[in-house]
Amino acid sequence: MTLPDAEQTLAALADRMRGAVAFDARFVGIHSGGAWLADRLARIIPGDHPVGYIDVSFHRDDFHRTGLKPEVKRTELPFDVEGATIVLVDDVLYTGRSVRAAINELFDYGRPERIELAVLVDRGGRELPIEATYAGARLAVARGLSLVLSRADDGRLALAAEPAGGAGEPGGGGDA
């Protein structure tokens, strides 16, 4: 299958967010792919957008089947979540389970006024009633494949499809 170019898709996502996102919205990226995207978006979307990062490991619903993944990162939210407008940023929206976990994680820090969701790619296949507020692209991907976002040394982003269960495990810069 042909995948869209990640940089062009990011530009399309930014176009959809421009003018629609609150001027003071905080951008919270879900590790790892969403964190890279949140950094990029904060620089190109007009307004004042402090960036935070979330690791969803503590709230994952498959913990009892798969345990903690080897590299749990720190959730870092260098601003007050209470009363804030938050844009959750992730690379691929699939089942919706990571987003559910990320919302739980956010609420451990306070009660946001509003949470929106920005994703690079919406690949369908939802298992929870969760929708993206902004999506760079929507495409159908076969069940057996994972979409994985990677970042080169120069910061350029790229999308690839890998057999599911490989390197692109949820939360590790891939499907979720």
Next chain:
Amino acid sequence: MRNPQLDAKGELTHLLTLEGLPAEVIVRILDTAVPFTSIAERDVKKVPLLRGKAVFNLFFENSTRTRTTFEIAAKRLSADVINLNIGASSTTKGETLLDTVDNLVAMNADMFVVRHAQSGAPHLIAAHLNRTGRTHVHVVNAGDGRHAHPTQGLLDLFTIRHYKRDFRNLTVAIVGDVLHSRVARSLIHGLTTMGTPDVRAIGPQTLLPTALQALGVRVCNDMREGLKGCDVVVMLRLQSERMRGALLPSAGEFFKHYGLTPEKLAYAKPDAIVMHPGPMNRGVEIDSAVADGERAVILPQVTFGIAVRMAVLSMLAGNG
């Protein structure tokens, strides 16, 4: 025989001792503990990883700090924590340790945190559970006799790594009653596994075990000589009952030779950190000026201990 702490895939299934625990497992525990240190910064100081699990604190020997920090760790992971008051329990009526365990498993225990005066008691429980196919029940050693105190060793390693970054260029001195100390034994195994090149034990000959050199530890009877060039100084608690055993003349005599004062600490590196597993005897093994001084990291050790125990409990629960 397989390491009883690891399952067939090499994942941690019990934590009994740091001896023989592979470096990659130790690193994984320390890495996992890092994000848990941030739980205390949240409005909700709780994550749901152990929701619905029952953790039994089985303390056959007194402890305040260790039992409390295990309890906090389990509660912050949303487990149900049951503290057994062993003095008032069936053991005093003659029930064997393994019968007690079997009864608690029948009450759907998922994890046992065990402290026992007998070395090997947690190992006995773990082996019993493994043998009887109840591998979904996990055992954590919270201190057994003179043998091991692995979570203390891990929190000491976490503290050292936090302040000194790497183990492979460090000089660490462990001072005092090494002979009776399971804390020292666990730390020594942890440090050597992590590649610490210079580990020293300092104390009077009567309180240093003879086999220390075999563990790769340099033995030193003179405090000033031993502290020279140290990056980390770990003071051990002097247990007052040792004085009665004719191992030491008096507490005052011990303080004179081995008590950590600012004057003696000056022999270590200027940025050396001072650790102590607690409870401290001020004026016996450590001077208040050091204990309350800026190089002491004794209270951060306690805080890190909660994160390290959360990491251990959640890794065990996540491995089936």
